[in-house]
Amino acid sequence: MQDKKFQKFIKRIFDVVISLIVLIPFLPIWGVIAILIKVTSPGPVFFLQDRPGLNKKIFKVYKFRTMRPGSENMVKGQEVMKDDNRVTAIGKFLRRSKIDEIPQVLNVLKGEMSLVGPRPERVASLADYTDEISKRLNMNPGMTGLAQVSGNIYLSLENRYKFDVYYVENFSLWLDLKIIIRTVGVVLFGEDRYVNKYLVDIDLESIEAAATKEEIISK
Template structure:
């Protein structure tokens, strides 16, 4: 338990340092992206939306706007695919390169998010959470996560949830490092490159937990 606390402290310090570096070094890119967004479509530069964070605490997530104004009013659970006609011309590039997510370093600095963790969902999704799925809210949401480097939109919603729960229950700095390195690959080669190439076997992990619980009950 003490080891986990130390790891989470190191995780927070790492979040702060990396976020500050990204915020400062990428400032010229922020300016260029802002100009491109304003000149290629109508609407604000940033997209802000309320999302549930740690322990269901609501916060506003920051992103560069990649879709036409009003496109956030979609059917719950509907995914935004690469050929979605709601995405603006510059938005396609921003989403593919993950540059649209960079403003979330402000959420990280505020302590609302982490560099790695379960991706924050819409508030409406909470209505469908079971006790197991709710475990994904036991850690700060992340800019990237285990599900995002294991196929992401190519996974079913249930599988993405299971990856998130696995991450929360098996968190370690080593796992964070693996996810960050894999995220670089996703940015360079695309999410489809890692379909069926998961970093961990979540089924095996849950099977071990179930066996351990059965042994404890029998005792």
């Protein structure tokens, strides 16, 4: 238990240091991205939405807007796929490169999120949480997570939850490091590169969902 507390303390220090490195030197790039968003589509530069965090505490998550105004009214558990026509031209690049998530370093600095953890879901999802799924809320949500480097949009919602719960129950700095390294690979090569390539040995069901989604994308 003491070891876990110490690791979480180090994790927090790492979160703050990396977030400041991303925030301060790269502010000019933030400005360029903001201009591109404004000139290519109507609407605000940032997308803010209530999300449940640690112990279901609600906070506003920050992202660069990648979709047309009004597109946030989505079906629960439905991921935005590559060819989704709600995504703007610049939004496709921002989503593919994960740059749209960068403003969440502000959430990390505020202590609402971590660099690594279960991705924060929409508040409406809480209505379907079982006691088992609720375990994913026992740690701060993350900018990236175990599910995000294990196929992400190609996983069923049920299997993403399994990865989240596994992460919370088996957290370690070593696991965080492996997730961060794999995240670099996801940014460079895409999420589809890691379909069925998991960092941990975990019992999953509905694996066929990945193949089904790949077929949909290829059509």
